[in-house]
Amino acid sequence: MEYLFALAGLVLLYFGGEWLVRGAIGISHKLGLPAFLISLTIVGFGTSMPELLVSLKAAASGYPGIVLGNVVGSNIANILLIIGLAAFIAPIQVSRDMSGRDSTIMVISAIVLVGALAFETITPLAGGGMLVALLAYLIVAYMQGRKEGCSDSDQQALRLSTARITILLAAGLAMLVAGADLLVRGATVIASDLGVSNAIIGLTVVAVGTSLPELATSVVAALHRRSDIAIGNVIGSNIFNILGILGITSLVCPVTVAERFALIDGWVMLGATVLLFGLLLFSRQIGRLAGGGFLLAYAAYVVSMA
16 A cells, blocks of 8 residues: 555656646746746745645644754755756756846845854744745745746747636645655655664655655656746745745744754755855756766765764
8 A cells, every 4th residue: 555655646746746837837928927936936835835834733733843854954855856856857957047036045045044043042033034034035026027027938838728727736736745745655654664764764755755846846847848947946945945934933933943953954955055056157057967966965965864
């Protein structure tokens, strides 16, 4: 049964990612907004819903420490694992838009989090400040996106009705969340039966599980040569994980900072973020070699935690 769960999860993840990418292109045409902006917001934030649900549940259950592990671990996985795998499958073309405002906000958000980790607790006041910053970012991004409009290729790519776009987006997100849950449930039992330690299961299956929607969406986007959606999905998700998820959760319950986050994991996340920013700024593409390097770096990080 566990193998069926894992298989069903993979199928749902593929079709969920496929539908979400099609819906994102369709809504960018319908609203007259760049597909990159849609991938930053609707796609990026939407695929972060598992992280939000896990963090809120952890905070409500009295385990605020899990919140940081979820946010920091997901951001590391989003860059090293997801961008790495997407680029290894199909090289990601880099455009000028990707190295501008949004990737800069991603780096600033990571720096803010590393600074917050220097304190013993992330307070509700700090969480409120993060949410205000997120709101300001969304307003500016929307206003600039309206000026830019969608590309000619997007206008001709998908002319879908509003009802069909809504179905694609909603069903795609639902399938991604359900697929991630089924795959995590099945893979956890399988790994345990194979004698894999709980530490390895927690650091890989469970930690990566909440990032599976981003993984599926970015890989499908890369296969469709939609680099704007593959990159925008990760940038938007990383911004929302810090300013949105951590902001909301710390309003519900002050988040206690464990020492290892301040000394190790926060800096790994910042290093991965700066590395991605550098590639977006100075490179024309993230090729298979860079993607393989990202994957090796993520593997080394996981092994070092075991």
